[in-house]
Amino acid sequence: MNKKSIKDIDVRGKRVFCRVDFNVPMENGNVTDDTRIRAALPTIEYLIGQGAKVILASHLGRPKGKVVEELRLTPVAKRLSELLSKNVAKSNEAYGDIAKSEVEKLGEGDILLLENVRFYPGEEKNDPELAKSFSELADVYVNDAFGAAHRAHASTEGIAKHLPAVAGLLMEKELDVLGKALSNPDRPFTAIIGGAKVKDKIGVIENLLDKVDNLIIGGGLGYTFVKAKGYEIGKSLLEADKIDLANSFMQKAEEKGVKFYLPVDVVVADDFSNDANIKEVAIDSIPADWEALDIGPKTRETYADVIKSSKLVIWNGPMGVFELEKFANGTKRVAEALAEAGDTYSVIGGGDSAAAVEKFHLADKMSHISTGGGASLEFMEGKQLPGVVALNDK
Numbered sequence: 562m563n564k565k566s567i568k569d570i571d572v573r574g575k576r577v578f579c580r581v582d583f584n585v586p587m588e589n590g591n592v593t594d595d596t597r598i599r600a601a602l603p604t605i606e607y608l609i610g611q612g613a614k615v616i617l618a619s620h621l622g623r624p625k626g627k628v629v630e631e632l633r634l635t636p637v638a639k640r641l642s643e644l645l646s647k648n649v650a651k652s653n654e655a656y657g658d659i660a661k662s663e664v665e666k667l668g669e670g671d672i673l674l675l676e677n678v679r680f681y682p683g684e685e686k687n688d689p690e691l692a693k694s695f696s697e698l699a700d701v702y703v704n705d706a707f708g709a710a711h712r713a714h715a716s717t718e719g720i721a722k723h724l725p726a727v728a729g730l731l732m733e734k735e736l737d738v739l740g741k742a743l744s745n746p747d748r749p750f751t752a753i754i755g756g757a758k759v760k761d762k763i764g765v766i767e768n769l770l771d772k773v774d775n776l777i778i779g780g781g782l783g784y785t786f787v788k789a790k791g792y793e794i795g796k797s798l799l800e801a802d803k804i805d806l807a808n809s810f811m812q813k814a815e816e817k818g819v820k821f822y823l824p825v826d827v828v829v830a831d832d833f834s835n836d837a838n839i840k841e842v843a844i845d846s847i848p849a850d851w852e853a854l855d856i857g858p859k860t861r862e863t864y865a866d867v868i869k870s871s872k873l874v875i876w877n878g879p880m881g882v883f884e885l886e887k888f889a890n891g892t893k894r895v896a897e898a899l900a901e902a903g904d905t906y907s908v909i910g911g912g913d914s915a916a917a918v919e920k921f922h923l924a925d926k927m928s929h930i931s932t933g934g935g936a937s938l939e940f941m942e943g944k945q946l947p948g949v950v951a952l953n954d955k
């Protein structure tokens with residue numbers, strides 16, 4: 562990495578504004594998956610160890626510049642405090658006099674979590690005034706929010722103009738692992754792309770088609786490809802305006818000698834729920850009133866075989882509606898195959914794929930689980946991430 566990290570500067574006794582990505586799933590005021598919080602612990606613990614005054618900032622959800630009670634970071638402060646076995650103060654503001662007075666109370670090694678930065682309209686607009694106000698809380702800026710590094714926002718980009726700005730340890734690790742995988746991949750190199758929408762994955766599919774040996778498609782976005790091949794897909798997800806694009810991807814894959822894998826069978830349902838009637842059908846037999854919500858058993862085994870014969874696999878996006886047990890088998894099988902594949906380096910990029918791997922208790926079997934969904938996607942598209950560009954060069 563050509564950017565400075567916290568190890569390159571002296572943070573002892575300093576007020577450190579550390580942007581983290583604590584955009585975690587919550588239910589009834591409790592954090593339901595703390596992966597992203599745990600991923601930030603090395604940086605936070607390092608800062609504590611250095612005697613810094615640690616000011617943490619994050620977004621949660623998309624409150625669109627307004628205070629949304631359910632999107633306060635209070636439950637995150639509680640969870641972080643449990644993980645660190647240490648008090649984590651929580652502010653109801655993210656800048657201004659109240660936040661300043663709370664920062665003033667910090668001793669060396671203390672931690673304050675600011676309120677959700679997206680409660681302020683200036684955050685997503687990258688308002689220079691707001692960025693300046695954030696910077697007034699601190700002496701140093703650390704960006705450890707790889708998951709939000711693709712956003713040019715006040716707390717991820719603008720603030721870096723006002724303070725010495727360096728990467729945290731998580732940011733550094735993510736950039737090193739993903740960068741190495743894409744610039745010099747071990748082969749066979751396989752990408753598995755799933756999730757809901759083709760439109761979200763256009764860039765990554767385009768870029769990866771130039772790099773991979775195998776491209777596996779699953780999830781809701783797969784049905785636009787299935788339709789493009791001429792099959793009826795019933796009520797499955799379809800982006801009709803992306804059919805031509807899907808065709809052009811399949812053509813490009815053929816030209817480049819990339820093996821392109823689509824489901825050959827699927828699990829269809831008569832309702833989008835765990836109570837639905839379901840059946841497994843071949844890809845050419847999706848009933849008109851039914852919806853494909855997972856890949857079928859033959860597809861699962863083919864995908865597992867491709868995974869196991871690969872040296873490097875990048876996975877972004879679930880194979881089905883894994884949140885519902887009836888449609889989790891495809892995603893689970895992919896995760897298991899990655900876990901079983903001994904000498905395959907597995908990179909899980911994507912909030913949902915990471916959540917799935919956690920859910921199946923296979924996280925410790927993966928080589929690297931990226932904390933970035935959109936960020937890892939953009940990285941895989943070959944784009945520059947504004948939150949990284951803004952940091953000080955080495």
Ligand SMILES: Nc1ncnc2c1ncn2[C@@H]1O[C@H](COP(=O)(O)OP(=O)(O)OP(=O)(O)O)[C@@H](O)[C@H]1O
Pocket residue numbers: 755756757758761779780781782798853854855877878879880881882883884910911912913914933934935
């Ligand atoms: N066949 C399907 N039909 C409808 N929805 C599906 C289907 N397969 C997967 N999904 C849904 O797609 C969602 C994930 O899509 P998304 O594109 O956000 O994935 P992702 O890239 O992993 O997300 P993130 O950006 O958070 O990492 C899941 O909630 C899942 O239920």
Ligand SMILES: O=C(O)[C@H](O)COP(=O)(O)O
Pocket residue numbers: 582584622623708709712912933934935936
């Ligand atoms: O969950 C993510 O991918 C990051 O936290 C960024 O969130 P956003 O897509 O709402 O900017």
